[in-house]
Amino acid sequence: MSVAIRARRPRAPPFIDPPGYARHRPEATPLYQLVERCYPVIPSYGARRMAETAVLLAEEVLPDRPLRQ
Helix, strand or coil: CCHHHHHHCCCCCCCCCCCCCCCCCHHHCHHHHHHHHHCCHHHHHHHHHHHHHHHHHHHHHHHHCCCCC
């Protein structure tokens, strides 16, 4: 799609907060800050566990059982 066509598309109006609405601030919570600080370590635990489970299934569980699709 060309730039000229994209420029003519109507845009949605910006969101306007209704009266009495207060935005939640999750970035101010201790849990959010902890996850943000430790995020690089968290996916590595999940990846290791996934790899270990795959090895267990491939080497110990699946070869001993008849498989059917």
